[in-house]
Amino acid sequence: MSKPSARRRRSYHHGDLPSALLDAADALVAEKGASGFSLREAARVVGVDPAACYRHFRDREAILQALARRGFTRLAAAMAAAAAELPEAPPERVLLAIGHAYVRFAAAHPSAFRVMFGPTGVDARDHLLRGDYPDDVGPYERMQRALGAWLADARCDADLEQASLTLWAGVHGLACLLLEGALRLPDDERRDRLVAASIATTLAGIRAAGAGIRAAGA
Template sequence: MPKSAYHHGDLRSALLEVTAQLVREKGARGFSVSEAARRVGVSIAAPYRHFDDREAMLAAVATRGFTELQETLDGVADPGDQVVRAVAIAEAYVGFALADTARFEVMFAASIDKDRHPELLECAGRVQSGLQDALRELVGDDPAGVVRRAAELWSIAHGVAALLVEDRLAHVVGPAGEDTVVAGAVRAWATGLAG
């Protein structure tokens, strides 16, 4: 809600939104502070009042993405069977990645310095925690085991998502058949946990 012609009123939010939009359209590399400012209709220097630099704008989008990812994973219902549940969580992860591939890439972009944006590491920690909670019943009481298995499940889901996002699995999966890879992998993995 702009309070006046001069002062935007909520420039920070507006910039965040247009940044997310630009990333979706052109990818992280295609995004520029200049164009974000232009689209919002402010001068090129204005964004620097709200964000340290270009990287900080991308980091903010990434952080927001992690929050939504967390909600998505938390929203997966427990179907009773713990193997089925693990599969469902991994499928939700992959679905999230494919829903907005550019944002997913920004969330895991190497170009963002984690020392300057420690909140990103926290987000990763929360994903890890959520998976641990979900796996406790499947894995058993060993705390170290739960931690390790959560990392494994995350790795499987993330690997499928990353390769799909990068179009490296095109030969394998037919159209709309993406989930068979992640489902197959997680099912085998979860089955193998018992044996």
């Protein structure tokens, strides 16, 4: 059975036009790229007059930002759920769980992930992209808090912000390599092992940096 085109008209529940437009835009981004669609085209997919779109989104950039916010909301929920499954686990296991959730989200939602970190024109941590987060904790904050717990548990003196950015860069870079096909792995198990190895290596480097800071201050 052939995959339905993003252009096929869709029905939507009364009062939920913004959500329907976001779904249409997400499908169009997957099909044509973030620069290859317009609000008018999203309106045609949904089956409404284009003028109706502009009551909810002023332009294409606005709908891209809304797509990013929805993506960050869903990513935060996935990471929170992964952490919640390990309430008594050591901090390193929690970091591994949320790292896996991050990379799996990218694999499962490639078009949303590209928009979240690409064409919105806004820093990924900007308030304009802040979603509706569990406990008001976003993806980066979730990772930073887990890393802070690990630093305390390991009695590591590394700078939390620098260490968090380093960890984020490693996990995000791996997600992007897999998403764009620059790195191809035979199965999900191999991917998970690579994520675990990447995080373990990063934590070892952070621990070493913290030891260096402690030695310099001794």
